[in-house]
Amino acid sequence: MVMAVTSSFWLAPLSAQQIFGTLGSPSATMSIKGDQLPAPAPKFGGVIKDGALQSKPWWAPRIVPPQDAPNVLLIITDDSGFGVPSTFGGVIPTPTMDFIASEGLRYNRMFSTALCSPTRAALITGRNHHSVGFGVISEQSTGFPGYNSIIERDKATIGRMLKDNGYSTAWFGKDHNVPAFQASQVGPFDQWPIGMGFEYFYGFIGGDANQWQPNLFRNTTQIYPFKGKEGKWNLITGMADDAIDYMTRMNQISPSKPLFIKYAPGATHAPHHPTQEWVDKIHSMKLFDDGYEKLRERIFENQKKLGVIPKDAKLTPWPSDLLTPWDKLTADEKKLFIRQVEVFAAYSAYNDYEVGRVVKQFQDLGKLDNTLIIYINGDNGTSAEGGPLGTPNEVAFFNGLNKLPAEVQLKFYDVWGTEQTYNHMSAGWSWAFDTPFDWFKQNASRLGGVNQNMVVSWPARIKDKGALREQFVHVIDVVPTIMEAAGIRPPEVVDGIKQSPIEGTSFLYTFDAKNAKAPSRHTTQYFEMMGQWALYKDGWVLSTKVNRAPWEAFGAANPDPLNNQVFQLYNLNDDFTQSQDIAAQNPQKVKEMKQEFLAEARKYQVFPFDASVAARIVAPRPNITAGRSEFVYTRPMVGLPQGDSPVLLNTSYTVTADIDVPQGGTEGMMLTSGGRFGGYGFYLLKGKPVWLWNLVDLERLKWEGSDALTPGKHTVEFDFKYDGLGAGTLLFNNFSGVGRPGVGMLKVDGKVVATKTMPKTLPMILQWDESFDIGSDTLTGVNDADYRPPFAFTGKLNKLTVKLDRPQLTPEDIKKLEAAQRNNRVSE
Secondary structure, eight states: OOOOOOSOSOOSOOOOOEEESSTBSTTOEEEOOOSEESOOOOOOOSBOOSSGGGOBOOBOOEEOOSTTOOEEEEEEOSSOOTTSBGGGTOSBOOHHHHHHHHHSEEEEEEEOOSSHHHHHHHHHHSSOTTTTTOSSOGGGOOSSTTTSOOOOTTSOOHHHHHHTTTOEEEEEEEEOOSOGGGOSTTOOOTTSGGGTTOSEEEEEESSOOOSSSOOEEETTEEEOTTTTOTTTOOHHHHHHHHHHHHHHHHHHHOTTSOEEEEEEOOTTSSSOOOOHHHHHHHHHHTOSTTOHHHHHHHHHHHHHHHTSSOTTOOOOOOOTTTSOOGGGSOHHHHHHHHHHHHHHHHHHHHHHHHHHHHHHHHHHTTOGGGEEEEEEEOSSSOOOTTOTTOBSBHHHHTTTOOOOOHHHHGGGGGGTTSTTOBOBOOHHHHHHHTTTSOSOTTOTTSHHHHEEEEEEEOTTTOOSTTEEEOSOEEGGGHHHHHHHHHTOOOOSEETTEEOOOOOSOOOGGGGSGGGTTOOOSOOEEEEEETTEEEEEETTEEEEEOOOOOTTOOSSOOOSOTTTSSOEEEEETTTOTTSOOOOTTTOHHHHHHHHHHHHHHHHHTTOOSOOOOSGGGGGOOOOSTTTTOOEEEEOSOEEEEOGGGSOOOTTSEEEEEEEEEEOTTOOOEEEEEEEETTEEEEEEEETTEEEEEEEETTTEEEEEEOSSOOOSEEEEEEEEEEEOSOOGGGGGGTOOTTSSOOEEEEEEETTEEEEEEEESOOOOSOOOTTSOEEESSOOSSOSOTTTOOTTOBOOSEEEEEEEEEEOOOOOHHHHHHHHHHHHHHHHHO
């Protein structure tokens, strides 16, 4: 939902230039008008004569924020629905969020976009997600302005605006706003945090990360603080430690300079990776033994008791056709599901504890009183991407495997949540954690996908402690609120580029007790995500009926998501939970709101509508491999991300290594991409050549020579012939070309030493938080039974060549695909 842009997003007076100290002296400071960033250099105010002794020096004043501008701690968690935290009736203990609520305000109508990258792009820019190129996640980006995953330079971020006004700015944790095709060390880095106004970054690039061994960066340099601490070091604690260190250093260096910190932990996105201490704590509480329906009812009653939802709110029926009722599950399923949710809950509680350490550091530094803390629970509703049964490996879901039987998953029971799993839970728990609403992350037309909650404190300003606010607030409203709190207006020009308007509305007015019941100032907002859409206006919501569960990502997409919909209408003023569809009684209202949605969609770059999900993951993008079919490497290299490396999926390929084997033999990794949860490796094991495909940790196919290589020069080659039409079929809403079989041959010096057929191949993606490495293996390995990283190659790798022979659709293929597409439309 998008707000109608007005001429100004808040009504405070324009920032005026203020000088502090003696102008021209080294200690002078100045707050700027801020309409142009960076601020123009002031005119020299000294005196220049022929000699320095006759001249008068003059220093330009250092730029500082307006007087009493607060520190800002902006916290956003991941994949966490309304009913997760104890602060809003959940059973999972979140004492840090509780504390901030008790010192400030609770908000029960805080809205996201229904998906992570889009919400986060809107959060840091104050503009709608399509306006800043993030109609979907960066891994699904397509070549349209609303979907290209590029935040253009006319949309400066909150980091840039505050930095140029004198703040120290830092970003910790998840960054899912770097285009997947700009994530390598070749850059460019203008879409990384340090290129968007954040002076310091400590976190990971992408949608999620293994919290035990993440693809972790300090600014743009990959770091490995977990080496030698495997199974003991965890990013949730690691990023809190680093944030505390950063805050302390900044305070020691310049105590008066305010801080802006974006704190974005990976929790509770899969993989759910808490420490064992927290798993044990949650397990001992026995919170989930009576199942997800009872959990939902318990959360609902808690919410009413707390007063965070109306007493007359109604709970929609349990979707028995979608999610098996608890009493219909087998004993194995119940055992597995309880383990899954306890690990999720432990992850959530663990994360809140570590957030608390960061909050406490503001207190220890004596800064808490003038610190604005905004703690948003979730960038969307709880994720159901584990499917109804959950999964030990989320990478399997993104390759279409979302129904692993409980007996298969129970093999991972004892290691669930450890470095041995990339785990997700049953969607039954996800539905319960979105209480009092229904549906999930991705479902932009349902409140379970978009209605988050939030707590805000600022002791120096907010005096209505512990109160509830019910005004409509969207993530695009956070930037203008922070700017107003700091007394800074948005710039008209940044780096010579005229800025587009901020599209959000400040909610600073809600901080005052006199405005507790004031009408919402953000009155109109559109929602759209992968063909599901809605419009909010003055308490009314027009929404499309959900036609796809989040785990149903691999079928043919709705060919006309704009019109091929069932429309529902709700009045949230009387129906808090979106439970009573009144479209049939209000046909004119439906018609009017649809037209208003179209106007918003045109205004904010939502067109063209696209309901595809998985198909967009393999869409072509302008990465450094585009248009290339041969890649040559002559020295070891690690850390090349999936989005910028040669892709061996849905294609024929040949990988050739020219090597020297020393006396005494050699072993080690020549080429690998992915890791423990999906990928491939080309290596020598005790001198024998091996090519291995790790099929999402469920099966491993291995080609291996029978003899160790003798000393001297050798050419080792793996040649794969793919039997399918390739990813080109996806352009016709058809998955028939991907994940097809093929035949691989391993060769040594031109002689075939192993041949094997792959009955199926991975159709979509390798493990995304692992890289394309040459000469060694970083993070996790593709086969723990054979080696442990780094498994550096001990011979000499003279040259490694990757050649791709991508399938090309013939005219006849295209005719058949077009006919099938027409038939599908007719059948719908």
